[in-house]
Amino acid sequence: MIKISQRGSSMPSSPIRKLVPFAEAAKKKGTTVYHLNIGQPDIVTPEACMDAVRHADMKVLEYSHSAGNESYRKKLTSYYAKNGIEVSSSDIIVTTGGSEAILFGFMACLDAGDEVIIPEPFYANYNGFAVQAGVTVVPVKSHIENGFALPPIEAFEQLITPKTKAIVICNPNNPTGYLYSESEMELLKSIVIKHNLFLFSDEAYREFCYSGKHISALQLKGAEDNVLMMDTISKRYSACGGRIGALVSKNKAVMETAMKFAQARLSPPSFAQILGEAAVDLPNDYFDATKAEYQRRRDVLIERLNNISGVFCPNPGGAFYAIARLPIDDCDTFCQWILESFEYNGGTVMMAPATGFYSTPGLGKNEVRLAYVLNEDSINKAMDCLAEALKVYPGKTN
Amino acid sequence: MIKISQRGSSMPSSPIRKLVPFAEAAKKKGTTVYHLNIGQPDIVTPEACMDAVRHADMKVLEYSHSAGNESYRKKLTSYYAKNGIEVSSSDIIVTTGGSEAILFGFMACLDAGDEVIIPEPFYANYNGFAVQAGVTVVPVKSHIENGFALPPIEAFEQLITPKTKAIVICNPNNPTGYLYSESEMELLKSIVIKHNLFLFSDEAYREFCYSGKHISALQLKGAEDNVLMMDTISKRYSACGGRIGALVSKNKAVMETAMKFAQARLSPPSFAQILGEAAVDLPNDYFDATKAEYQRRRDVLIERLNNISGVFCPNPGGAFYAIARLPIDDCDTFCQWILESFEYNGGTVMMAPATGFYSTPGLGKNEVRLAYVLNEDSINKAMDCLAEALKVYPGKTN
Numbered sequence: 106m107i108k109i110s111q112r113g114s115s116m117p118s119s120p121i122r123k124l125v126p127f128a129e130a131a132k133k134k135g136t137t138v139y140h141l142n143i144g145q146p147d148i149v150t151p152e153a154c155m156d157a158v159r160h161a162d163m164k165v166l167e168y169s170h171s172a173g174n175e176s177y178r179k180k181l182t183s184y185y186a187k188n189g190i191e192v193s194s195s196d197i198i199v200t201t202g203g204s205e206a207i208l209f210g211f212m213a214c215l216d217a218g219d220e221v222i223i224p225e226p227f228y229a230n231y232n233g234f235a236v237q238a239g240v241t242v243v244p245v246k247s248h249i250e251n252g253f254a255l256p257p258i259e260a261f262e263q264l265i266t267p268k269t270k271a272i273v274i275c276n277p278n279n280p281t282g283y284l285y286s287e288s289e290m291e292l293l294k295s296i297v298i299k300h301n302l303f304l305f306s307d308e309a310y311r312e313f314c315y316s317g318k319h320i321s322a323l324q325l326k327g328a329e330d331n332v333l334m335m336d337t338i339s340k341r342y343s344a345c346g347g348r349i350g351a352l353v354s355k356n357k358a359v360m361e362t363a364m365k366f367a368q369a370r371l372s373p374p375s376f377a378q379i380l381g382e383a384a385v386d387l388p389n390d391y392f393d394a395t396k397a398e399y400q401r402r403r404d405v406l407i408e409r410l411n412n413i414s415g416v417f418c419p420n421p422g423g424a425f426y427a428i429a430r431l432p433i434d435d436c437d438t439f440c441q442w443i444l445e446s447f448e449y450n451g452g453t454v455m456m457a458p459a460t461g462f463y464s465t466p467g468l469g470k471n472e473v474r475l476a477y478v479l480n481e482d483s484i485n486k487a488m489d490c491l492a493e494a495l496k497v498y499p500g501k502t503n
Numbered sequence: 504m505i506k507i508s509q510r511g512s513s514m515p516s517s518p519i520r521k522l523v524p525f526a527e528a529a530k531k532k533g534t535t536v537y538h539l540n541i542g543q544p545d546i547v548t549p550e551a552c553m554d555a556v557r558h559a560d561m562k563v564l565e566y567s568h569s570a571g572n573e574s575y576r577k578k579l580t581s582y583y584a585k586n587g588i589e590v591s592s593s594d595i596i597v598t599t600g601g602s603e604a605i606l607f608g609f610m611a612c613l614d615a616g617d618e619v620i621i622p623e624p625f626y627a628n629y630n631g632f633a634v635q636a637g638v639t640v641v642p643v644k645s646h647i648e649n650g651f652a653l654p655p656i657e658a659f660e661q662l663i664t665p666k667t668k669a670i671v672i673c674n675p676n677n678p679t680g681y682l683y684s685e686s687e688m689e690l691l692k693s694i695v696i697k698h699n700l701f702l703f704s705d706e707a708y709r710e711f712c713y714s715g716k717h718i719s720a721l722q723l724k725g726a727e728d729n730v731l732m733m734d735t736i737s738k739r740y741s742a743c744g745g746r747i748g749a750l751v752s753k754n755k756a757v758m759e760t761a762m763k764f765a766q767a768r769l770s771p772p773s774f775a776q777i778l779g780e781a782a783v784d785l786p787n788d789y790f791d792a793t794k795a796e797y798q799r800r801r802d803v804l805i806e807r808l809n810n811i812s813g814v815f816c817p818n819p820g821g822a823f824y825a826i827a828r829l830p831i832d833d834c835d836t837f838c839q840w841i842l843e844s845f846e847y848n849g850g851t852v853m854m855a856p857a858t859g860f861y862s863t864p865g866l867g868k869n870e871v872r873l874a875y876v877l878n879e880d881s882i883n884k885a886m887d888c889l890a891e892a893l894k895v896y897p898g899k900t901n
Contacts, residue, residue: 107699107700107701107729108756109757110610110611110613110617113612113764116760119569119766149563150562158556158557166775171517199747212514213508213510215510216509216510217510230766233767239615343731346567347773348746348772361509362507362512365516367512368517368631369514370600371628371743372601374772414569
């Protein structure tokens, strides 16, 4: 018998997608499924961006430069400048989604056997990229009680070994929605400088900050050689299917190395680079409406959640996710049960069990992640359904 | 000082792109550069495919399924059926270019320290994906004298160790243009079955066969569990910038494992999936014109090359590449010299030094790879230039 690799066996399945068959079965029965499980925004992709693709004058759909089109990289520097981030086009490699930026960063900076510290709960796919790079994820616990704030410096330092090469953050955070404060970012800076670590900063949700100001890791003065920033247009412009992101760093050796990985895969997708380039020219108030829309949704969701008996959900400062603690025995069981065995007014709710976002076994068992990517009316209907479900769920704990 | 990874250090630079600065300098001087160095076709991307993207009715550019759109995968089964390859849509994962298909295949089937045997010269980026997967490439020599035919079975068996997990082929071959015969494919089948190896078959150039019939590795009866086929729309439809390929295998465990890697990166690009889907509906005679065009170019190129004193170039059966032996001391020096220090009638030629396609040090030093992706007139002008250059090149050997 020919066998797959051990790496392949140890590769985790997507914790978000494993419930898909149950959602599909519910839909087949005629039940409306409110998808709060996945970060697929329902916001319309800006027409000007789609038009740029439609009207692109290309006779031959050629490879672009491996680092992305020069014109796009130049434009991106002005986008970053508007956000208080000073970079040059040579500090940017356009990637196939934020995913590839993470992969290139890991590959360029980490060897098999190295360790990276990540505050948990964290974006589950970091595990997948760690497996591909042969890297061990070492979780440092953040807690729902204080809204998943950055763990104290001692918690990090206890975990640092000679194999520790980097800290990975997502800011604002997926799955918690937590927005790191300036003092927390300064704390991270001091740790990575003191211990000679890389700081990988996933800033996919930069624009989605509702309480407080976003501090980019690239703004940390003195940590220029330590910081790699991973970015994407997916959520910003509701352009997830475009698969365009960026790896940004002022560390020349890192960028030269990442460039070799970029060359091996030839180029990022051409169509969505055109979309991304047009997006930089969107009016400055483009995000105002989008942000206001998400903030309204957040306000509705968090209020509704905390009004359900036994439910606790901290108010997230950014992104479009929240983690809620529910009065349940087991979130994996519950999230399957609500799809399989419950409906209210013809609808049910799909949520992501939080266990998939924790690396430490046993954590997050009574928590779920909710993505507020649906309109207020749908969120309200989903919360009506959740409230009723928690009254009758056989594994309820209060 | 914070350091990049050893993996990053050992990652090879692109052998094709390292001459780019010299080509750019030549262009700045006003010299026309004939690009025979890279597989970027000049063939117009089919208008029907571009129109499908232009007219796609998408309000939100959403993630697609991680395996690619179901509608596209179903369509692809009919494309493969037309080519005598029977697969179902569940045997297909749509990837971001052929590159990602190679990466997923390596990741799913190979562990760090494993060995893969590849007939050399080979597509240089296999080295890059091997470095990412921590895998050692073991070259088996093919020879210009017999047109780079498959090495004999003994040559493979001498190299097989307990660490050998796979054989990688590209058919028709990049960089040699060699088209494997049915008996050669049967030979490969017998080796992989006997030694329990995977057979990775890169079939990016399936349609471009001028002398003989293409045998897909997926047609090898009895080797269904061994074969992973890597595919791409890049060359087939002159759609390199779309970044759409496919990993195809009937081995269920392999596909389930590859799917986990696919989920980690969320989805392949949406726009180019639409293009790829429309491409399946192109008239059956679409390839006739394209193939005839490439065949004319091949005929001109090979004849012109072999008419230059001291040059030998076997006639390639497929793809759009040829490796020629030149009367020179060192192809890296020569390819730089012709860009930097030579021109004829206002033009010069960019070629890929063949050393970049060999894994064994010292091999290919007097060989270059030429991609016949330019029209006949340009090829003729490039050959005029090459012929003159070989008369005066300081390192000429005859």
